[in-house]
Amino acid sequence: MSTLTSPAGHLDRSFGTDGTTILEGSDVKAIAVLKAPGPHQGKIIGVLADGNDFKLFRLEKNGLLDTSFGTGGYLRWGFAGSPVRSTPTGITELSGDKLLVTGYVQEGSPATLYYPAVARFNAGGSIDLLFGNDGVYVFKEPLPTAQPSSDITPQQTSDGASVYVVDANDDRILFAFNSGTFRPYANQGLLIQLTPAGQLDTRFNEQGYVFFQFDAQNTASIGLAVRQNGNFIVVGTAPNRAFLAAFTPTGQIDSSFGTDGFAVLAQAAGPVTLTQLLLQPDDKPVAVGWFSVASTRKGYVTRTLADGKPDNTFNNALPVTIERPFQSLHLKSARLDAEQAIVVAGELNTRALGLVGRLTPQGLMDRTFGIDGLSDTGIDGILNYTNSMAIQEAGGIVVAGSKNPMAAVCRYHG
Incomplete structure (x- = not known):
């Protein structure tokens, strides 16, 4: 499925140094x-955690640090000044040679509050x-006045608070905030839309944001995808259920x-934790994550029809x-x-070994x-933990996370 010549799913040793680039952070x-x-x-553009701040970086196509970016390849920044902690969770290329970093700030002690945050940078x-x-x-x-009394369990939300940009163009910046059990927005699905100038967009729900809940239950909004008609789909979790x-x-x-x-998503054998929503060109949504059975986690991928009904072809x-x-x-993480x-990335968390996999459009392991559809984790050079993935034009699968104890990026043949 690519122009690369080495077998698909193997670490590409021509990337970085023997397949991996180690970064400052x-x-x-x-x-x-x-x-x-x-x-x-x-x-490749990216953002990494570094103390209370974050760093943007740029890599050449072959994984080497592009020292023409920022200062020596990096730009250190934060959503707010010290002692506030800035945690990045996403990066998006905008039109007009701009970059958007999304994430959250942590304020207060010992009762920490988590607030969604966005910063825009020049290319x-x-x-x-x-x-x-x-x-x-x-x-x-402020929060809505009425809230359920019990929290979503940690097993039903992705790891930590997170912000995902869905649609960022000349007209709007739309994103979801997944607070999980973190205050002040715990138990609420939260969608936010900004103007290109970085202010709340009152065309969106007359105030620029929407709090919502599924079936009047505690709700976590995991991610978004915009449909061809301008409508958008949110994937999330409520107690014992995942939904669109x-x-x-x-x-x-x-x-x-x-x-x-x-639409309630197909049930697994245990509680489902979602991490990614993809939208195919035919408007069919794909949800990715994992579920737990007897303390063992297993990967989870499902797809519905464009109207939310079950898809018998998947x-x-x-x-x-x-x-x-x-x-x-x-x-x-996952990409089409x-x-x-469907290309997925994650790890064997029992042994802290990163891996990638690929499913056919019909939902079969490739x-x-x-x-048998998954990369070999018994080789040198792979990451320990993964957070994000991107696919290059030639088919290379670039995976980002950490190779203990450093920030790192590697590439697999696609």
Whole structure:
């Protein structure tokens, strides 16, 4: 499925140093491949955690640090000044040679509060002072008055608070905040839309944000994807259930989707934790994550029809279970490749070994990829933990995370 000649699913030793690039920091949180035409097209942009701040970085296509970016390849920044902790969770390329970093700030002690945050940067590695407040927007709006009394269990949310950009263009910046059990927005699905200038967009629900809950239960909003008609789909979790929800461009529930705007995803053998939502060109949503059975995690992938109904053409409308015998496996990120195969990345967390896998568009493990659809974890050079993944034009699968104890990026043949 690519122009690369080495067997698919194997570590690409031509990338970085013997397949891996080690970076200054503790953990790469997100990466993207630059698509805008120009001298940097195809390069890898990323953001990593580093103490109370974060660093942007840029790599050449072959994984070497691009020292023309920022200062020596890096730009150190934060959503707010010390002692506030800034944690990045996403990076997105915008039009007009801009980059958007999303994440959250942690304030207060011992009762820490987590607030969604966004910062915009110029493509060359400097803050864009025309956005928000000196380049940064932090969401601190009040909660709805009524909330359920019990929390979602940690097993039903992805690891930590997170922000995912779904749609960022000349007209709007739309994203979801997954607070999990973190205050002040615990138990609430939260969608936020900003203007290109970095202010709340009142075209969206008349105030620029939406709090929502599924079936009046504690709710975590995991991610978003925008449909061809401008509506968008949210994937989330409520107690013992994972779901999809459809919204109009103005932030109202789209009642034509599923049942009154919501669709319950196929159940697994245990509680499901979702980490990624993909949207195929035919508007079919794909949800990725893991589930737990007797303290062992297994990968979870499912797809519905565009209207939220079960899709019998994808694994007979059943969720795909991805597993390795006697190992706990969970999936952290996913992308669609040029042939619409589903490429996933995660790790065997029993042994802290990163891995990638590939499913066919029909929901079958691609046996031409790695070992029965999964990469070999018994080799030198792979990451220990993964957070993000991107696919290069030639098919290379770039995975980011950490190789203990350093931030790192590696590449597999696609």
